[in-house]
Amino acid sequence: xxxxxxxxxxxxxxxxxxxxxxxxxxxxxxxxxxxxxxxxxxxxxxxxxxxxxxxxxxxxxxxxxxxxxxxxxxxxxxxxxxxxxxxxxxxxxxxxxxxxxxxxxxxxxxxxxxxxxxxxxxxxxxxxxxxxxxxxxxxxxxxxx
Numbered sequence: 758x759x760x761x762x763x764x765x766x767x768x769x770x771x772x773x774x775x776x777x778x779x780x781x782x783x784x785x786x787x788x789x790x791x792x793x794x795x796x797x798x799x800x801x802x803x804x805x806x807x808x809x810x811x812x813x814x815x816x817x818x819x820x821x822x823x824x825x826x827x828x829x830x831x832x833x834x835x836x837x838x839x840x841x842x843x844x845x846x847x848x849x850x851x852x853x854x855x856x857x858x859x860x861x862x863x864x865x866x867x868x869x870x871x872x873x874x875x876x877x878x879x880x881x882x883x884x885x886x887x888x889x890x891x892x893x894x895x896x897x898x899x900x901x902x
Contacts, residue, residue: 790833793825802833822850822854834869849882849890
């Protein structure tokens with residue numbers, strides 16, 4: 758849901774106070790994951806923010822990986838962020854690790870995927886352009902992945 762629709766729906770009472778609070782928590786969690794604050798990310802997770810919610814087409818884990826924020830990645834994985842969540846482009850956090858050459862995060866994501874038995878799923882899933890995370894690593898010159 759885009760921001761304008763959200764405000765419009767809010768103004769006509771389409772959301773409860775709890776739903777609005779949850780939406781704010783997810784938005785703030787996504788921002789702290791982007792900025793890399795482990796303390797802030799941890800705080801929002803402890804207070805009920807959903808680590809798997811897509812906010813503007815990315816989960817907090819996708820954002821933390823994209824922006825290279827190790828503390829946020831650690832906090833999100835500690836709080837069971839799904840490594841097999843895909844956005845509208847059919848990309849996962851592993852895809853972002855491949856695009857932005859974040860081999861350390863790719864390793865952590867693959868370790869979690871192995872534990873959850875979803876490793877094959879995230880390695881073989883093709884995005885809307887037909888690329889797997891390994892294809893993306895080659896396309897973007899991420900040789901360490």
